[in-house]
Amino acid sequence: MNAARQANAGLVRMPLWRARFVAGALVCAFALLAGRSLYLQTLRTDFLQEKGDARYSRVIEIPATRGRILDRSGDALAVSTPVKSIWAIPGDVEFGSGQKRKLASLLGMDAREIEKKLAETSRDFVYLKRQVSPETAEAVVALGIKGVHEQREYRRYYPGGEVTAHVVGFTGVDDAGQEGVELAHEATLAGKPGSRRVIKDRLGRIVEDVQSIRAGQDGVDLTLSIDGKIQSLAYTTLKAAVEENRAKAGALVAIDVRTGEILALANYPSFNPNNRSRLSGAQLRNRVITDLFEPGSTLKPFTIALALETGKVTPATMVSTAPGRMTIANYTIHDVHPAAALSLSQVIQKSSNVGAAKVALAMPSEAMWDMFQRVGFGIQPQLGFPGAAAGRLRPYKTWRPIEQATMAYGHGISVSLIQIARAYTVFARDGELVPLTLVKTNAEASGEKVLSAATAQAVRAMLELAVQPGGTGPRARIMGWRVAGKTGTAHKQENGGYAADKYLASFAGFAPVSAPRLVVAVMIDEPSAGQHYGGSVAAPIFAHVMQGALRLLGVPHDAPLEPLEVPRAGDEAGEST
């Protein structure tokens, strides 16, 4: 009873501190919750949101495909297509029975080679093999080896192969341009990879585009001025000629006179850009643009043009060239065919060194320098092409008379083949020097006036005479079109002097003479099969390419379609430069 009363009294009269304690504890708990939620909501909100986003939102890269390179008729010269690369995490790789052997045979590698690559366990990423075909990659993935993965990459293919190798150039394994147009137009061809944030569902499908982080841009296709058919013709002709003449190398360039577009640019030896495992520097060199040489007689027309431009002489003016040699300061200039006197026309036709030298010495050195410079010698061509050589044209103040005399016939000055070809557009275009381009424009180019139309036409007539029988280049003629041009045969420079038996044969010219459409320049380095004159080595190449190109372009004939009396090989007038 007592105990019951006591318990009863305990129920009724609880000590006040207990109630307060419980209430206080509850308030504290709520405060803690409120504080925590405040902390999470305000201070940690960014971190938490990020964690939440990571569960469903992803940033994905949008790779940019590299632009295609096309020729002027739209045929592909360079195309990127996806391939797979096989890579591995060395620490994770576990081979099952026989898997290593299968992997090795699939990748065409040695099992030991694979082991060596996987030996560096500290690395997180090792390429086992780059750029394999999608089928191979599929088979490798099907093996299901732990730690071996595939990755998508792009590989560049060049269907034109060695024919267009020097123009198009090539890209490295990372698909970045390394040579030629691939390098020159890298920025527009490559494009810009983009990235964007998306929401993915549990199946990995993209369900919402949240935000574009970086707008990507695919590479832009590039259409070159190269005409695939003419290029192919130029390359095969050049190749055959280099082999026939047992020469070291050869180069050829063809320019559309009206637009300044380069229709063909060929070099031999060449290389296959699809398989570059064994490459030599000689194969890689784009001789048309990067190689400098002393052009020899192909420069004479500029000397004569300058003389005509002064108005003091005409094509009929006689120059005394007796006795076929001339000595200035211990140096003697020779003619191959000594004559007592020649008219200016004949100086070009017979390629007389003495005549050209005499004409040059009658003019101030400054005028000659100015002439050479205005047709682009000594100035880097604005082609946007890597490694374009400027050539060497020394300032006129340092010229000695003998140098001025030799420069008249193309010695003591160095130029590239493309500079020669471009300079010849001056004669083909009534005195205008046309800017060159490797990109298709198809628009009439406007050039810079260098010579008067009358002078250009007079030189044109002289150059036509030079390819007639009795000139130095009759083998440059073609049936159906009138041709004009100039041969060049220069001794090669070696160890500071001229090598006696090493020559550089060249020919530069244009057709048809009545309305010039094409300039073609050819250079053959060290022909050593007996013939070495420009007229016998380079002129036939010019004729073959010019005839084919004019036919392909559908240029109207301006000469009767009658067979030419073809001179026998070596019959043409020789020349010493």
Place this chain on the structure above:
Amino acid sequence: MAKLNLLLLAVLVACAIGLVTSQHRTRKLFSDLEREQARARALDVEYGQLQLEASTWGLHARVETIAARQLGLRAPDPRRVRVVRPEGTR
């Protein structure tokens, strides 16, 4: 008052369901779009490969060999060519 509340509640629920449906449809359409874009990319890749193939088959050297060897074609003799000029030109 209660009637109005009930009405508003019904409207709210309808709106909510509408929102969810449209969101779902957006996502579905978007994933369709994504799929089509992927297809377009794949077709572009195929186009490149076909272009490559066309260029390889159409190599001028190859065409020339076939024309000359298999078909026995050759450039006409210039003496047998007659040039036709358009009216009014020389």
